[in-house]
Each structure stands twice: as C-alpha cells, then as structure tokens.
Amino acid sequence: MTVCLSVREASGVCAAPCFKVEGVSCLVGGRQILGPVSLALKGPQVHGLIGHNGSGKSTLLKILARQQRPSHGSILYDGVALDRLDSRIFARKVAYLPQQTPFAPGLLVKELVAFGRYPWHGALGRFGSDDRRKVDEAIEMTGITAFVNRAVDTLSGGERQRCWLAMLVAQDADCLLLDEPIAALDIAHQIEVLSLVRRLAKARSISVVVVLHDINMAARFCDEIVALHSGKLLAQGGPSEIMTPDSLRRIYGIDMEVFRQPGGGFAALPEPGASGQGAPR
Amino acid sequence: MPVNILPTRNDRVLRVSPGLLVLSMAGLALLFSVRLLTGLVPIAEWPDAIWAADGGDVPSLLFVYSHLPRIAISILAGAALGLAGTLLQQVLRNPLAEPTTLGISTGAQLALVIALLWQPWLLDHGRETVAIAGALLAAAAVFAVARSGQSSPLSLVMAGLVVNMTLGAISGVAVLYNHEYLSELFVWQSGRLEQSGWSQVLFLAPRLVCAFIVSLLLTRPLALMELGDEGAQSLGLRMAGFRPVALLVAVALSASVVAAVGVIAFVGLAVPTLVSLAGARRLKERLLWAPAFGGSLLWLADQLVQQVAIGNTTLPTGVATALLGAPLLLVLLPGLRNAAAPPAVSFAAARRLDRPWLAVSMGLAVLGLALLGALAVGKTMGGWTVAGVDAADFVARWRGARVLAALSAGTLLGLAGTMIQRMTGNALASPEILGISSGASLGAIALTVVLPGFGLASLTAATTASAGLSLIIMLAVSRTTEFSPQRLILAGVALGTIVAALSEMLIATGGSSRTFLLSWMSGSTYRVTWDTAIAAACIATVSLFASPLFARWLDVLPLGESSARSLGMNIGQARGCIAVACALMTAGATIVIGPLSFVGLVAPHLARAVGISRALPHLVAAAIAGSTIMVLADWLGRLLIFPWQIPAGLLAALVGGPYFLVLMWRRA
Numbered sequence: 018m019t020v021c022l023s024v025r026e027a028s029g030v031c032a033a034p035c036f037k038v039e040g041v042s043c044l045v046g047g048r049q050i051l052g053p054v055s056l057a058l059k060g061p062q063v064h065g066l067i068g069h070n071g072s073g074k075s076t077l078l079k080i081l082a083r084q085q086r087p088s089h090g091s092i093l094y095d096g097v098a099l100d101r102l103d104s105r106i107f108a109r110k111v112a113y114l115p116q117q118t119p120f121a122p123g124l125l126v127k128e129l130v131a132f133g134r135y136p137w138h139g140a141l142g143r144f145g146s147d148d149r150r151k152v153d154e155a156i157e158m159t160g161i162t163a164f165v166n167r168a169v170d171t172l173s174g175g176e177r178q179r180c181w182l183a184m185l186v187a188q189d190a191d192c193l194l195l196d197e198p199i200a201a202l203d204i205a206h207q208i209e210v211l212s213l214v215r216r217l218a219k220a221r222s223i224s225v226v227v228v229l230h231d232i233n234m235a236a237r238f239c240d241e242i243v244a245l246h247s248g249k250l251l252a253q254g255g256p257s258e259i260m261t262p263d264s265l266r267r268i269y270g271i272d273m274e275v276f277r278q279p280g281g282g283f284a285a286l287p288e289p290g291a292s293g294q295g296a297p298r
Numbered sequence: 299m300p301v302n303i304l305p306t307r308n309d310r311v312l313r314v315s316p317g318l319l320v321l322s323m324a325g326l327a328l329l330f331s332v333r334l335l336t337g338l339v340p341i342a343e344w345p346d347a348i349w350a351a352d353g354g355d356v357p358s359l360l361f362v363y364s365h366l367p368r369i370a371i372s373i374l375a376g377a378a379l380g381l382a383g384t385l386l387q388q389v390l391r392n393p394l395a396e397p398t399t400l401g402i403s404t405g406a407q408l409a410l411v412i413a414l415l416w417q418p419w420l421l422d423h424g425r426e427t428v429a430i431a432g433a434l435l436a437a438a439a440v441f442a443v444a445r446s447g448q449s450s451p452l453s454l455v456m457a458g459l460v461v462n463m464t465l466g467a468i469s470g471v472a473v474l475y476n477h478e479y480l481s482e483l484f485v486w487q488s489g490r491l492e493q494s495g496w497s498q499v500l501f502l503a504p505r506l507v508c509a510f511i512v513s514l515l516l517t518r519p520l521a522l523m524e525l526g527d528e529g530a531q532s533l534g535l536r537m538a539g540f541r542p543v544a545l546l547v548a549v550a551l552s553a554s555v556v557a558a559v560g561v562i563a564f565v566g567l568a569v570p571t572l573v574s575l576a577g578a579r580r581l582k583e584r585l586l587w588a589p590a591f592g593g594s595l596l597w598l599a600d601q602l603v604q605q606v607a608i609g610n611t612t613l614p615t616g617v618a619t620a621l622l623g624a625p626l627l628l629v630l631l632p633g634l635r636n637a638a639a640p641p642a643v644s645f646a647a648a649r650r651l652d653r654p655w656l657a658v659s660m661g662l663a664v665l666g667l668a669l670l671g672a673l674a675v676g677k678t679m680g681g682w683t684v685a686g687v688d689a690a691d692f693v694a695r696w697r698g699a700r701v702l703a704a705l706s707a708g709t710l711l712g713l714a715g716t717m718i719q720r721m722t723g724n725a726l727a728s729p730e731i732l733g734i735s736s737g738a739s740l741g742a743i744a745l746t747v748v749l750p751g752f753g754l755a756s757l758t759a760a761t762t763a764s765a766g767l768s769l770i771i772m773l774a775v776s777r778t779t780e781f782s783p784q785r786l787i788l789a790g791v792a793l794g795t796i797v798a799a800l801s802e803m804l805i806a807t808g809g810s811s812r813t814f815l816l817s818w819m820s821g822s823t824y825r826v827t828w829d830t831a832i833a834a835a836c837i838a839t840v841s842l843f844a845s846p847l848f849a850r851w852l853d854v855l856p857l858g859e860s861s862a863r864s865l866g867m868n869i870g871q872a873r874g875c876i877a878v879a880c881a882l883m884t885a886g887a888t889i890v891i892g893p894l895s896f897v898g899l900v901a902p903h904l905a906r907a908v909g910i911s912r913a914l915p916h917l918v919a920a921a922i923a924g925s926t927i928m929v930l931a932d933w934l935g936r937l938l939i940f941p942w943q944i945p946a947g948l949l950a951a952l953v954g955g956p957y958f959l960v961l962m963w964r965r966a
Binding site for chain 1: 847850851853857864868872911912
C-alpha cells in the first residue's frame with residue numbers, strides 16, 4: 018500500500034520516468050510489428066501516442082498495460098521491471114482502457130464504476146467506505162451522475178466512454194493508458210472526453226498515455242507526443258516540435274500545412290494538392 | 299459468437315496442409331481396405347467379381363454387396379457429416395454446433411423408439427423414412443421455438459439444446475422400461491456401417507451431391523456471416539433468407555446420414571475444427587476440405603474397426619471415430635491460438651430486477667413447498683397418502699435420503715453451471731464441459747467391465763478416482779493458456795465424446811451392465827443411502843457458503859479478458875480456481891446421482907430469465923432453481939407411474955425442457 022501511494026506522492030516532485038522502455042519488440046507470426054523501441058515516458062504528463070495505421074502504437078500500449086508480452090526487451094515502471102509486479106499491485110498503478118470496450122449486457126453504470134475498485138479490495142476484501150467514496154468521486158468527476166442507475170449497454174457512445182473512464186478513475190491509478198478513447202465520438206464529445214482526461218491528469222497529477230489518430234487533438238491536449246513509424250520510434254517531443262510540415266510528412270507520409278491558432282495552438286491540414294498514398298509500410 | 303477458434307494462417311499449428319492430412323488418412327484407409335478385400339477376392343479377379351457378382355460365389359457376393367458398399371457409405375457419411383458440421387458452425391457461429399445440435403439425432407431416435415415399441419407398421423416404409431421424419435420434426439420444433447431463421451444463432455442453439463434434451467429424455471424413459479425390445483435401436487445408436495447392398499449408398503450419394511452444390515453456391519453469403527449479423531446485413535445480405543436455407547441443407551443432410559447409418563458421433567463436431575487447425579482458413583477451403591477430411595476419417599475408422607474383433611463382434615464405427623478423433627483433438631489443442639475470447643455477449647438480459655434478493659427469497663419459498671411435498675406426499679397401493687408428523691420415521695427411512703441427495707445435487711449443479719457459464723461466456727456451457735461427469739461415468743463404465751458384481755463403495759471409489767483423474771487431465775491440457783474457455787470447452791467435449799462412445803458400445807453389447815448403465819446415465823436417486831446423501835449435503839453446504847468467494851471474479855470475468863486483466867485480476871489463477879471448484883462440485887453431484895446434463899445448464903438460465911444479473915444473486919438463485927427442479931423431479935418420478943419410478947434426471951429434462959421452451963418462446 019505504502020509503495021503504491023509513494024509513487025503518486027513522489028511523482029509530483031521528482032521527474033522520475035514513469036515508464037522506461039528498453040529495446041522492446043513484438044513479433045506476431047514471424048513478422049515484426051513493433052520495435053525495437055526504446056523510450057522514456059516521464060510523469061505526470063499527458064503523452065499522445067501517434068502514428069499511421071499499423072505503426073505499432075496500440076501494440077506498444079498493450080505491452081505497457083501488460084496485456085501482451087513483448088518478444089524482446091524490458092520495461093520498467095517506476096524503476097521496477099513490469100513483469101515482477103503482482104497483478105493487483107500493477108493495476109493500482111496502471112489502468113488501461115481497451116480500444117473496444119466490452120458490451121457488458123445488463124450491467125448498471127454504478128456497478129461498472131465499482132469494478133474499478135477491484136485492485137484495491139480484491140476478490141474477497143470488503144467494499145469499504147473508502148471504496149464507496151472513490152466511486153462517488155469518479156462518478157461526479159466524469160459527470161455521469163445522471164445515468165448511474167442505467168444499464169451500460171443502453172447508453173450512447175460518448176456516455177459509455179465516460180462511464181468506462183469513470184471506472185478507470187475509480188481505479189485510482191497513477192497512470193492511465195487509453196487506446197483510442199475518442200475514435201467513435203463526434204467532435205464535441207471528443208473535446209469533452211479529452212478535456213476530461215487532461216483535467217484528471219492535472220488535478221490528480223497522474224500521467225496518461227493516450228493513443229490518438231487525430232494529430233490536432235494530440236497537439237491540443239498532450240504535453241508530449243510520441244510518434245511511431247513502422248514499429249519504430251520516429252519522434253518524441255512537445256507539440257511545437259511535432260507540428261511542423263516536415264515531421265508530419267515523415268509520420269504520415271503526406272504533405273501537411275500547419276497553422277498557428279491565435280490562442281497559441283496548432284492545427285494541421287493536408288495540403289490541397291496532397292494525395293494520400295496511405296500509410297507507408 | 300461465444301468463442302472464435304479459427305487460427306489465422308500464420309499461426310496454424312499443424313505443419314501440414316489439409317491436403318496432406320486427407321491424403322495420408324485416405325491412403326492408410328485404402329491400404330487397409332485393399333488388405334481386407336484381397337483376403338476375400340484376389341486383386342486379379344476383382345473385375346470378374348464386380349461384373350459377375352450376381353452369379354458368383356459367396357466371397358464375390360460379399361465383395362460386391364457388403365464390403366464395397368461399406369467403403370462407399372463410410373466415405374459418403376463422413377463427407378456429409380463434415381459438410382453439415384462446417385455449415386452449422388458457420389451459420390450458428392459456435393464451434394460447439396454439430397449436426398446433432400438442432401435436435402436431429404434425438405428426433406430420429408425418438409421416432410424409431412416410438413415406431414419400434416408402439417407403431418411397428420411405420421417401419422413398413424423403411425427405417426430411413428421414420429428416422430428422417432423424426433429428425434425433421436425435431437428440427438422444425440427447434441425452428442418454431444426460436445422463431446425461424448430471423449432469430450439469433452444463440453437462440454437457435456439454445457432451442458436445439460433444450461429440444462434435444464426433452465426428446466432424449468422421452469426416449470430415455472421409453473428405453474429404460476423396454477430396453478429388451480430395443481436392441482436394434484442401440485445398434486443404430488452406436489453407428490454401424492454394415493451394409494447389405496447398395497441401397498443406402500444410392501440413398502445418400504445424391505443427397506450429398508445436392509447439398510454440396512447448394513453450399514458451394516452459398517459460399518459468399520455464408521462467408522459474410524463471419525462479420526456478424528449487423529455487418530452482413532449492412533453488406534446487403536438478407537440473413538432471414540440465407541440462414542434458414544443453409545440450416546435446412548445441413549439439417550436435411552445430417553438427417554439423411556442419421557437415417558442411413560445411425561448416430562456417428564464426433565465427425566460433424568471435430569472435422570471442421572481439425573480442418574481449420576490444419577490451415578484451411580477461408581470458408582471455401584473449409585467447405586472443400588471438411589467433406590474430404592470427414593470422408594477419409596470415417597473410412598479409416600471403419601477399416602480399423604474391421605481389423606480388430608472384440609469377442610465375436612467388432613467395435614461400432616461411431617465408437618471408433620470418437621476414440622480416434624477425440625485424442626487427436628486433445629493433442630492438437632495446445633497449438634490452438636490463444637486468442638482473447640470475445641467477451642460474454644451471450645446473455646441477453648431481457649429485463650433486470652431492481653431487488654434480486656426478493657426473487658431469491660420467493661424462490662426459496664417455492665423450494666420449501668417442494669421439499670414439504672416431496673417428504674410428506676406419497677402414493678401407496680391404496681392411493682395418495684399424506685404423511686403427518688407421526689410418520690417421521692417412515693419418511694426419514696424411505697424418502698429423506700433421496701430428497702436430501704436431490705436437493706444437494708441440484709444445488710451443486712446450479713452453482714457449478716452458473717460459474718462455468720459466467721467464466722466461459724458460453725451459454726451452452728454446462729458443468730459437463732469440464733469433463734468431470736464424463737470422467738466419473740468412465741469410472742462407472744470401467745467398473746461394470748472389470749468387476750461386474752460391484753458394491754456401492756467400489757462404485758463411489760471408482761467414480762471419485764476417475765473424476766479426479768479427468769480433472770487433472772483437463773487442467774494439464776489447458777494450463778498453458780491460463781485455462782482459456784475455448785480450450786476447456788473443446789477438451790471437455792473431446793473427453794465427453796470418448797465416454798459417450800464407450801458407454802454406448804457397452805449398452806449396445808448388452809449384458810448385465812446395460813441396465814445399470816442406463817439407470818446411471820439417466821441420473822437416478824435409487825442407490826442413495828443416508829451416508830452418501832449427508833456427504834453430498836456437506837459438499838453442497840460448503841459450496842454454497844464458499845460461492846461468495848468467487849462472486850467478484852464472476853462479476854468481472856464477463857467483461858472480457860483485457861478488462862479483467864487491467865483491473866489486476868490474475869486471469870489464470872482465477873479461471874483455474876473456478877475450474878477446480880466447478881469440478882469438485884460436479885464430481886460431488888455426479889457421484890451421488892450420476893451424470894446429469896439438464897440441471898447444470900438450465901438452472902443458470904432460469905435465474906437469468908427472471909432478471910438476475912449480478913454474480914452472487916445469480917449463483918444463489920441458480921442453486922435454488924437447480925435444487926427445486928431436482929426435488930420436484932425426484933418427487934414426481936416417484937408418483938407419476940407408481941408403482942414404477944422414473945429417474946429424477948430424466949424427469950427433470952422431461953418437465954424442465956418443455957417449461958424452458960415455453961419460456962424461450964414467450965421471450966422471443
């Protein structure tokens with residue numbers, strides 16, 4: 018318990034890397050789909066993981082989340098090798114939202130959010146007042162109070178996504194790994210969900226690694242962007258470093274124009290004449 | 299779409315192509331056939347024997363009218379079953395679907411039982427006609443309950459399962475009290491390919507060809523079904539049109555096979571899986587290779603059977619296919635890709651109760667009434683009697699142990715069924731899929747062979763030991779994949795098939811073990827003593843109080859593997875613990891009352907249908923439902939055909955089956 022809490026308390030002050038990835042690669046059916054990749058993700062920040070389709074960003078995220086074992090290489094979380102952590106201890110530190118959230122028929126929203134406390138109480142522990150408080154907090158923070166008593170499968174895409182995020186919030190982890198959390202949402206809901214994520218990260222000073230397809234969303238909401246290409250690390254840096262026509266061409270293989278918004282943000286659009294040749298393989 | 303077991307091409311396990319597999323099996327079968335045939339007629343004289351058969355001697359008559367048609371029918375039947383199995387698994391999206399899933403063989407069996415026992419004139423039209431009529435009627439009932447082809451694959455499969463159980467129970471009762479008249483039925487049931495002419499070949503061949511052509515024409519729409527209903531419909535596929543057509547082809551084809559040669563287990567179930575394990579990935583390839591593989595497998599099995607004589611008879615071919623194919627499946631399983639199983643989408647909760655515990659306590663009240671009735675109300679030669687308090691001794695002596703055993707077994711099966719269904723996310727899963735009941739039965743079967751005059755103590759010892767052994771095998775086979783549901787299911791099915799084949803063989807060969815096996819298989823409480831009943835009650839009580847320990851796991855596991863893992867659950871540990879707990883509960887129930895499929899399957903669904911969705915109330919409600927069914931079945935079994943009795947297991951299926959069908963019908 019003390020070990021887990023110390024991470025959060027410490028992460029606010031020291032800039033220890035929350036994830037340290039060394040020479041990680043992943044082979045599927047003899048084909049190398051990732052790596053070797055080495056990088057460090059420093060906490061508490063929002064890291065955007067971008068890249069073309071098949072660049073290995075989801076695979077990398079799954080490996081970070083221990084959903085998949087890397088074929089080679091090692092990963093340290095807060096200085097500890099990933100596979101040496103007990104699964105519940107790990108889940109108290111790192112929470113993961115899969116790209117496709119399960120259907121969960123007949124499950125109520127409040128029950129789903131309460132599942133987030135599993136790493137803390139385990140299979141047999143009491144669901145105590147602390148758990149109850151964390152669940153209520155998560156529900157309030159994600160703004161899903163209105164439908165806590167509805168079944169998850171009756172909600173719209175945006176509402177459902179917020180419920181799953183609430184579960185992750187209730188999990189009270191130091192690091193959230195989100196796999197394309199806004200893929201199926203309209204632009205208003207995209208902004209809403211990502212603002213929520215960013216607010217969370219800042220309020221609780223936790224780190225977030227989020228796989229994103231939309232480069233503009235990544236530039237707007239992430240402190241740091243990690244770009245993968247064909248399974249290799251291509252670039253890592255702040256939005257101002259990534260949002261240049263040159264690096265965007267290298268990432269997506271298409272000519273892009275970058276605008277500066279009056280507020281200081283970036284926006285990139287494909288050049289009028291650019292023809293997408295698809296992602297380079 | 300409960301489990302997806304198709305490996306991708308890159309991950310294929312056998313380093314052989316399906317062609318090589320088929321060729322080697324067919325080559326081996328050809329070798330055996332030639333050896334057998336040359337023993338009858340030398341090769342040089344084959345053309346003469348064929349052309350001049352009618353005027354020839356006995357060997358050439360045997361050659362042309364017995365051996366050659368036998369080879370032909372084995373290939374045809376195997377091919378037909380392989381094709382039908384592939385079609386059904388594709389359409390129903392379930393690797394557990396097989397030609398018998400839609401009630402075909404139980405329908406045919408019941409029709410034959412009725413014809414043999416009560417309406418012999420029906421057999422004037424030929425055994426095939428009766429069997430086909432029964433099979434089609436049963437399939438029609440399945441379609442009717444599931445509201446035709448527009449309904450989901452899951453409801454079709456469920457309806458098939460329950461129709462199967464109900465019809466099987468009806469013929470089970472008939473068989474139990476008339477088995478001396480039904481020897482022909484047992485032979486048919488265990489699948490024998492002896493031929494006396496070409497009529498069955500001519501019966502089956504055109505049907506197979508037609509079905510094959512239709513399924514090739516349907517390849518594209520069928521392949522689209524892999525996208526699921528929504529995906530296929532959005533591509534313009536009319537599911538309501540194609541699904542019934544494909545199912546009808548499969549049903550008609552399997553019915554023809556069942557009518558021609560009887561029940562041949564396993565080919566329809568395993569061949570589609572084996573073919574895709576061997577690398578036939580696309581539907582078109584599978585449609586081509588499954589019949590080829592099925593044909594050569596059955597041909598080889600049939601030839602092997604003829605090489606070995608057991609006593610003065612040979613092994614039924616259906617038994618040999620199971621004995622050949624089930625180990626093959628077990629051996630191939632470790633190579634099965636450990637795909638993350640899709641989450642449990644199989645339970646469509648119709649509604650949800652706000653206060654599940656209210657429903658649970660109402661169920662408890664019903665159970666209390668049933669217990670009271672079972673203990674107090676009975677029948678004597680003079681008519682109905684109600685035992686009062688003064689008759690406590692009598693009740694305790696004659697009814698107490700049975701009722702307690704039924705209560706405990708029902709509780710255990712309800713709990714185990716709920717756990718296994720929630721863990722695997724497959725609504726078809728019941729405690730038997732862990733192979734424990736099969737293992738226990740195997741012990742009982744072995745005992746009847748080794749020690750014909752056995753006592754209760756040795757029966758308990760044998761069943762316990764073999765149940766434990768099968769648990770160890772099951773865990774060993776699936777341990778490397780963190781006990782993934784599809785691995786457990788397939789391994790359990792393979793084990794179950796071997797046991798079913800062996801017991802059918804023993805029943806078919808008759809003898810003193812037949813009566814015992816028939817009553818053991820039908821789940822009776824006759825042999826229960828106070829000792830065993832109390833032992834079962836202890837196990838049930840412990841299990842009931844231990845079930846809250848599993849509730850959180852069972853709540854989270856249906857969310858899918860990745861969610862469960864990211865919540866910090868040790869998947870392998872959780873599944874392993876649940877599997878062991880289920881196995882112990884099933885073993886406890888099986889040892890007391892024999893293998894029972896119905897209660898463990900249906901009790902969890904009943905609890906669901908009432909609207910209970912959280913794991914803990916689900917477990918408790920299923921335990922109550924299971925024990926209520928068992929107590930009622932035991933009680934009614936004592937009363938209905940007094941002074942005779944019906945085994946509780948059979949009656950549970952007999953009464954519970956139709957009730958469940960009505961429930962499905964109303965919900966559809």
